[in-house]
Amino acid sequence: MCGIVGYVGNRPATKILVEGLARLEYRGYDSAGLAVAHRKALRTTRAVGRVDDLRAAVGDDESPGRTGIAHTRWATHGEPSERNAHPHTDAAGRIAVVHNGILENADELRAKLAAEGVALRSDTDTEVLPHLVARALDGGSPSLEEAVREALRSVEGTYGLVVLDARHPEELVVARNGSPIVLGLGDGEMFVASDVAALVRHTRQVVFLADGEIATLTAAGYEGSRLGPPTTVDMDDADFDLDGHPDFLSKEIYEQPAALQRMLAGRLDARFATARLDGLHLDPRELRGIRRVTFLGCGSALYAGQIGAGLVEELARIPADAEQASEFRYRNPLVDPETLYVAVSQSGETIDTLAAVEELQRKGGRVVGVVNVIGSAIARQCGAGTFLHAGPEVSVASTKAFSSMVTSFALLALLLGRVRDLSSAHGSRLVEGLRRLPDAVETALESADEVEAVARRYADARSMFYLGRVRGAAVAREGAQKLKEISYVHAEAYAAAELKHGPLALIDAAMPSVVVIPDDELLSKNISTVEQIKARGGPVIAVTNAEIPDGLADAVIRVPRLEPELDPILLGVPLQLLAYHCARALGRDIDKPRNLAKSVTVE
Numbered sequence: 347m348c349g350i351v352g353y354v355g356n357r358p359a360t361k362i363l364v365e366g367l368a369r370l371e372y373r374g375y376d377s378a379g380l381a382v383a384h385r386k387a388l389r390t391t392r393a394v395g396r397v398d399d400l401r402a403a404v405g406d407d408e409s410p411g412r413t414g415i416a417h418t419r420w421a422t423h424g425e426p427s428e429r430n431a432h433p434h435t436d437a438a439g440r441i442a443v444v445h446n447g448i449l450e451n452a453d454e455l456r457a458k459l460a461a462e463g464v465a466l467r468s469d470t471d472t473e474v475l476p477h478l479v480a481r482a483l484d485g486g487s488p489s490l491e492e493a494v495r496e497a498l499r500s501v502e503g504t505y506g507l508v509v510l511d512a513r514h515p516e517e518l519v520v521a522r523n524g525s526p527i528v529l530g531l532g533d534g535e536m537f538v539a540s541d542v543a544a545l546v547r548h549t550r551q552v553v554f555l556a557d558g559e560i561a562t563l564t565a566a567g568y569e570g571s572r573l574g575p576p577t578t579v580d581m582d583d584a585d586f587d588l589d590g591h592p593d594f595l596s597k598e599i600y601e602q603p604a605a606l607q608r609m610l611a612g613r614l615d616a617r618f619a620t621a622r623l624d625g626l627h628l629d630p631r632e633l634r635g636i637r638r639v640t641f642l643g644c645g646s647a648l649y650a651g652q653i654g655a656g657l658v659e660e661l662a663r664i665p666a667d668a669e670q671a672s673e674f675r676y677r678n679p680l681v682d683p684e685t686l687y688v689a690v691s692q693s694g695e696t697i698d699t700l701a702a703v704e705e706l707q708r709k710g711g712r713v714v715g716v717v718n719v720i721g722s723a724i725a726r727q728c729g730a731g732t733f734l735h736a737g738p739e740v741s742v743a744s745t746k747a748f749s750s751m752v753t754s755f756a757l758l759a760l761l762l763g764r765v766r767d768l769s770s771a772h773g774s775r776l777v778e779g780l781r782r783l784p785d786a787v788e789t790a791l792e793s794a795d796e797v798e799a800v801a802r803r804y805a806d807a808r809s810m811f812y813l814g815r816v817r818g819a820a821v822a823r824e825g826a827q828k829l830k831e832i833s834y835v836h837a838e839a840y841a842a843a844e845l846k847h848g849p850l851a852l853i854d855a856a857m858p859s860v861v862v863i864p865d866d867e868l869l870s871k872n873i874s875t876v877e878q879i880k881a882r883g884g885p886v887i888a889v890t891n892a893e894i895p896d897g898l899a900d901a902v903i904r905v906p907r908l909e910p911e912l913d914p915i916l917l918g919v920p921l922q923l924l925a926y927h928c929a930r931a932l933g934r935d936i937d938k939p940r941n942l943a944k945s946v947t948v949e
């Protein structure tokens with residue numbers, strides 16, 4: 347969840363590092379720092395706050411050094427402060443380290459180092475690393491790589507790290523165990539980062555490190571014993587531009603039609619009224635053998651999974667559920683060989699989801715990934731699944747990846763349904779609906795002005811309810827999540843019928859309710875929910891594709907009708923816009939909400 351950048355080559359490193367960090371800021375943003383080697387000495391600059399604060403701290407006094415490392419931090423060990431910001435160095439100021447992950451035996455190692463007389467200068471787990479590397483070098487390690495290897499032998503935990511030795515500025519050593527590290531291959535220069543976002547400005551040729559790998563980078567290339575061949579990433583720097591939008595969240599909300607188009611490309615089979623998901627590597631017989639589907643994810647990926655479970659039950663008529671990946675890994679789950687487990691993750695790096703995948707695989711479970719970032723840990727660990735192709739999602743709150751996830755589950759449900767009892771007529775209807783989905787999302791986005799007006803009216807609320815039944819219930823959950831994340835307004839999602847079993851007591855004129863009303867067989871029930879709230883003086887915002895009585899709700903936001911199974915995607919769009927415009931009305935930092943990070947790679 348922190349970001350790492352490193353450079354070795356023949357250009358001054360500082361600018362490259364700072365620009366790279368800016369690309370990674372969405373991974374963590376409470377402090378930042380860099381170290382550049384020049385004339386056998388390190389120049390280290392660290393700052394609390396954003397990458398711009400680091401840029402200001404560097405000022406015009408830039409080191410001419412051509413090798414350096416940098417980091418943007420999201421605090422785990424130790425408060426956000428300059429002394430806790432990375433890079434951390436050894437006592438002599440020779441070795442600098444940037445690190446993502448958590449060293450679990452850091453307290454023990456810190457105590458040992460302190461007992462040996464080492465003065466520790468931060469509260470972090472990371473700081474032990476430069477001291478251990480320096481000690482290994484002093485003890486006669488023949489190379490920096492060997493010294494890093496030796497240091498890593500005494501640590502337990504996860505890391506993606508880059509090490510710089512002031513006396514050997516011609517090289518960087520990188521290592522990975524549980525936190526992503528990717529090398530970028532330049533011409534006479536090498537880059538390293540925790541995320542390809544920081545690399546694509548310079549190169550699209552990358553090498554992903556696997557767990558346990560260590561490599562040495564020089565301007566001429568890289569060496570490591572078990573590195574795979576380079577791959578070409580299919581994104582470029584323009585994918586990380588705002589493209590005229592005030593923030594990435596807005597850009598990503600409006601990119602949804604194009605993202606869904608990419609998700610669906612080549613995956614709709616009109617002839618056989620089914621979906622093609624070749625990446626699952628499951629033949630029809632294996633698909634038929636699946637007795638249950640369990641989705642695993644965190645945050646929005648979990649809510650997407652809940653919608654997916656509904657779709658699988660509805661279309662394939664096999665039991666399906668969605669579970670918090672974080673709970674699954676610790677509760678000694680019953681792993682069933684006839685269940686298809688689906689690990690859902692935009693980043694492909696969420697540690698809880700990754701750990702759930704590993705636990706499943708240890709127990710012989712069959713797990714596929716639904717992931718956006720190609721080359722990510724979950725994608726690699728699963729080895730099979732569906733890529734979302736939503737393009738880079740930079741804003742912390744997920745929008746286009748969420749819609750793409752749900753769309754991919756509609757495809758999965760269709761595929762599972764069609765090897766069972768789903769008729770070809772029903773399949774055709776869905777294939778056609780999915781084909782029209784991107785345009786329908788485009789139309790749903792036209793509600794933006796109305797939603798903005800509603801947001802202005804209700805953004806001052808201290809709390810809001812989000813209510814829905816069945817198809818609308820998971821939509822409500824994700825809607826509430828969006829509002830909490832980016833506007834900091836408390837929101838609680840409820841299955842609408844549960845309202846009268848307690849929460850109705852909270853309804854008054856100051857508590858708006860957002861009611862999700864699909865045009866389905868539960869329409870009249872949802873209308874009576876609205877009436878119950880109105881009778882108690884609560885304001886209601888209805889989000890619907892149904893005909894509802896005039897004057898029923900205080901505000902009505904309409905989305906187009908498509909196929910009922912796809913309602914959750916369309917009804918979700920105004921809820922993204924509502925959260926967005928509430929956050930704007932409240933002047934929030936939309937792309938980087940306080941305390942959150944885009945991908946949570948620590949527990």
Ligand code: G6P
Nearest residue numbers: 644645646647691692693696744
């Ligand atoms: C974090 C983000 C959420 C996201 C969740 C899962 O909590 O703030 O927006 O939904 O992680 O992320 P993933 O990359 O696994 O989908």
